[in-house]
Amino acid sequence: MKSNEYYLAEKYGLSYPKEYERYVCSHDGEFGELRWWFIGSSQGLFDVAYSLVNEDLSSRIQLFPFAKSSVTNTLACLDKNGTVYFIIGTSTLKDADWSKRLTTPNMAAWYQGVINGEF
Numbered sequence: 439m440k441s442n443e444y445y446l447a448e449k450y451g452l453s454y455p456k457e458y459e460r461y462v463c464s465h466d467g468e469f470g471e472l473r474w475w476f477i478g479s480s481q482g483l484f485d486v487a488y489s490l491v492n493e494d495l496s497s498r499i500q501l502f503p504f505a506k507s508s509v510t511n512t513l514a515c516l517d518k519n520g521t522v523y524f525i526i527g528t529s530t531l532k533d534a535d536w537s538k539r540l541t542t543p544n545m546a547a548w549y550q551g552v553i554n555g556e557f
Contacts, residue, residue, distance in 0.1 A: 444478025447502035496532035
């Protein structure tokens with residue numbers, strides 16, 4: 439099991455999907471074509487990313503960043519229902535039309551997309 443840094447969203451009420459620990463434990467660095475890595479691998483980054491998305495960018499839905507692409511600078515974030523949202527190159531999320539943004543239904547679909555080179 440990885441350090442508590444990987445599980446900081448729990449303090450905000452997120453229950454990580456059961457596959458999260460398996461994915462985190464199977465990757466110590468970047469993986470996938472777009473070089474994704476789990477945010478918990480860097481001390482203090484979860485708090486910074488969480489504040490950026492939810493406070494600075496004013497997301498109307500609470501999002502929990504869990505991974506980042508080194509190639510595209512995209513953040514992958516979970517909501518409390520387990521949907522994965524992608525955040526990239528935006529100055530605000532306050533008026534985001536979440537129905538028109540790239541999402542996956544769950545972390546397993548996100549992971550499979552990363553492994554298949556889709557994300």
